[in-house]
Amino acid sequence: MTQKKWQAPLDKIDADINILVVDDEQIMRQIIGNILKFLGLTKVSYASDGGAAWLRLQMKPAIDLILLDWNMPKMNGPELLGMIRKSEDFKNIPVLMITAEGTREHILKAMEIGATNYVVKPFTPIVIEKKIRRILKEKEESL
Secondary structure (H helix, E strand, C coil): CCCCCCCCCCCCCCCCCCEEEECCCHHHHHHHHHHHHHCCCCCEEEECCHHHHHHHHCCCCCCCEEEECCCCCCCCHHHHHHHHHHCCCCCCCCEEEEECCCCHHHHHHHHHHCCCEEEECCCCHHHHHHHHHHHHHHHHHHC
């Protein structure tokens, strides 16, 4: 059985969105950043923990999508997500949790707190692409 190589989609994703990638592991931020670049998404900011991400959210340009890890020092993903959902300024930003925490309990907790969608590490670029496309489509349909 030959494994199918992932290729860039024919239709690039809207490159006018600002994305915040929050993960304490630099290599994971780079991997996710490379996938986003491959998809045509080049307006990407990075934070290594929830506290740094919260500070970045206060700055311009405004963030349109957050890709968020669960386990991080200082402020973890669920804590940041809770703050985002309680904030009038940020509560409508879609948040894609990308984490090694794949138990049913973790997924349910993330959705209860307000995650828009969830990806378990390790993941493939296709999974990230599909989740981002789904999130953006749902956001567009809700406008």
